[in-house]
Amino acid sequence: MIIAVLGPRGSYSEKAARQWLAENCSEDDQVLEYCDDIQDVFVSLKSGSAKIGITPVENSIEGSVGVTLDMLLEYDIDIIGETVVTIEHCLLSRGKKEDIRIILSHPQGLAQCRQFLKDHFKDAELRTTGSTSHAAKLATEFEEMAAIASRESAEMYDLNIILPNIQDREQNHTRFLIMAGPDYSTNSCQDTIRNSAVPEAKRFFKTSIIVYLDRDRPGALYEILGEFASHGVNLTRIESRPSKRSLGDYVFYIDFEGHINDEIIKEAIYNIESKVGMLKNLGSYPIYKKDHL
Numbered sequence: 001m002i003i004a005v006l007g008p009r010g011s012y013s014e015k016a017a018r019q020w021l022a023e024n025c026s027e028d029d030q031v032l033e034y035c036d037d038i039q040d041v042f043v044s045l046k047s048g049s050a051k052i053g054i055t056p057v058e059n060s061i062e063g064s065v066g067v068t069l070d071m072l073l074e075y076d077i078d079i080i081g082e083t084v085v086t087i088e089h090c091l092l093s094r095g096k097k098e099d100i101r102i103i104l105s106h107p108q109g110l111a112q113c114r115q116f117l118k119d120h121f122k123d124a125e126l127r128t129t130g131s132t133s134h135a136a137k138l139a140t141e142f143e144e145m146a147a148i149a150s151r152e153s154a155e156m157y158d159l160n161i162i163l164p165n166i167q168d169r170e171q172n173h174t175r176f177l178i179m180a181g182p183d184y185s186t187n188s189c190q191d192t193i194r195n196s197a198v199p200e201a202k203r204f205f206k207t208s209i210i211v212y213l214d215r216d217r218p219g220a221l222y223e224i225l226g227e228f229a230s231h232g233v234n235l236t237r238i239e240s241r242p243s244k245r246s247l248g249d250y251v252f253y254i255d256f257e258g259h260i261n262d263e264i265i266k267e268a269i270y271n272i273e274s275k276v277g278m279l280k281n282l283g284s285y286p287i288y289k290k291d292h293l
């Protein structure tokens with residue numbers, strides 16, 4: 001089974017994939033397909049090249065990964081799981097600390113170390129790359145370059161760890177979504193996941209939806225949230241993104257506890273559908289165990 005992740009080797013997305021596979025798939029015939037960017041993970045799912053795709057969706061320091069949210073709206077995928085990875089960024093280089101003039105990383109990596117960079121490398125040039133591991137790969141070329149990337153990347157690309165744990169907060173976690181494309185029914189993780197998807201276990205499930213209100217009017221969002229409240233459904237996240245139609249026009253990404261097949265959820269969704277212009281169900285999936293964090 002092919003699993004698409006952001007590459008090259010050594011990315012946190014790879015770490016997320018290995019963590020999720022170890023906990024959810026018994027067979028070990030999985031092959032990772034390393035994509036150049038997050039959109040390519042979705043393209044790979046759509047084309048059927050990969051059966052599962054894994055992408056970051058939010059970070060505890062820097063917040064949402066906008067491109068993942070946009071792609072969730074654009075592409076037809078099914079979220080089948082989530083996993084949370086502890087992020088410990090290191091400053092990696094071939095050279096020494098005093099040689100470093102250029103620092104490379106994924107925009108999320110640079111943002112999660114903003115204060116560190118200000119305090120220690122205020123004159124360095126910052127450059128963005130497709131991923132943290134891509135930054136590590138590029139940093140092998142010149143001694144004046146450094147990458148913000150994982151400890152695993154240091155080993156993989158034979159770089160020195162100049163400074164470990166450089167993110168601005170000690171606690172740094174990124175949540176990743178596990179998504180299935182149209183060919184999912186034939187994959188080997190299917191039984192494990194489907195068998196655990198029993199309605200009785202609803203409090204261990206989460207559902208993700210996207211809603212578009214269509215018409216901005218007083219109380220529109222309040223009415224939607226009211227449906228969740230009156231059905232006793234706990235929201236775990238709400239986020240707005242530009243609809244890209246006009247300034248000030250938004251779509252809302254809502255995660256809540258429960259399975260789409262639960263009667264109470266069905267009822268709430270039915271009521272919400274009559275109040276909004278569009279409702280997209282992204283899938284119901286087991287909640288990642290919080291005691292890991």
Ligand SMILES: O=C(O)C(=O)C[C@]1(C(=O)O)C=C[C@@H](O)C=C1
Pocket residue numbers: 006010011012013014056059065087106108109130131132133174
């Ligand atoms: O660049 C990587 O290694 C990724 O997997 C991407 C990504 C992200 O986009 O959030 C994943 C985890 C970290 O938050 C930093 C970067």
